[in-house]
Amino acid sequence: MNAKDWTGFDTDKWNFLDQIPEELFSEAQEESLVQSGFDFAYAARLFFLVSPSPVALHAPVLNADGTIRDIELLRANPAWYRYRPTPPPENGSLGTDTRFKFDELVPHLQACWDTPRGVHTQRLNIAEALSDPESPYRYPDSMFSADYQLVTHWIRIPTDQSEPDIILEFCNDLDRAALENYAQQDRRLEQLLMQRQKWLGDASHELRGPLNAAAMSLNVTTRRNDLPEGVLATLKIAERSLLQMSDLVRDMFDTAKLENDAFELSINPNVPVHEIVDEIVDEFASSSGVLSLRSVPDQTIEASLDRDRIRQVLRNLVSNAVKYRQADKQATVAILLRRADDTHFEIVVDDTPNGLGMTKTDLEALESSEPFWRAATAIAAASGTGLGVQLSRKLVERSGGELRYESNFGVGTIATVRLPYSLQT
Known part of the structure; x- marks a missing residue:
């Protein structure tokens, strides 16, 4: 493309549009400049506004x-200063007074000015740029790969012969690179979550058989009348511990099924909820x-619901209320079953x-529905996995209801399970 075809200037100077790498300047953007019919300086300013990542x-x-x-400084991109404590320089200001690392910038501008084609490029490893606490390229939450290259271009742009040439500085699009990097991390995270779900399902499935067999054996043994009192007490402790482990495995198995959308409720009609x-x-x-x-x-409240799952939810809530109490105090727990309105009970x-x-x-x-989240005070007070809380929420939601919490630190928590009398499928 000849410069005079669209600028109206009869000049032998190179067309700066032809020098810009294709991946940084789309055909549509170039066409918009071609049709603008303005001079190089105006086109450069326009390019500054539409290019992927202009700097100055x-x-x-x-x-x-x-x-x-x-x-x-004819124009500056404020986005490049978003993570710096100082504001971007004003248009028209001189570099010696305001520009970031002026002494380091001038050699690149001089190289651009002196190069016959008017193009100078610097490739910098992103790790080096991010390690500089004063770098304008810092992204506090970014996780670029160590070998990512920060590519900066300086291009000498011819203007009308009555005006001096100008230099356009722009960079590869860090925002786009960050998004692509985040997308890659998301894909990796999704793979890890799928692996975790599979592991939860497989592990819990394999554990359920031996635990059920052990629980049945203990149950039969504790029913004997000829056991010494000390032995019976020990077996009862073992039975309770085994039941706790069985509950954990069941939570793991149910969580995996819910996350894989392979969970089905077994609805029982006209369940007297007070029995649960x-x-x-x-x-x-x-x-204790x-x-x-x-x-x-x-x-008087009856509802169509999965009796075992609602019992599982209520058991988890009461278990947490008993477990997470203030130091040197015993738990005080109240359970209220009431009608909320014509369609729901609580x-x-x-x-x-x-x-x-x-x-x-x-x-x-x-x-936030994070499956393994536990409050710091809860971690200090008792052992646990955090699975039960989110599993309870999902079971209630799958049952057509909602689980709400009200809490005052150092006083206690009120958990409310709101459920319909009849689940609409």
């Missing part, structure tokens, strides 16, 4: 011998660490005033 447009200030002594509450109260009332466990159930588990409670930040993290 410079007007060199020359010594008598043709060397560059300063730079007038009564079963949980009987299970935990005599637990429990000062009081009382229930206020509306015995099960409320309240561990105030002796519960650990959660901070606002903890509640926000809890709502």
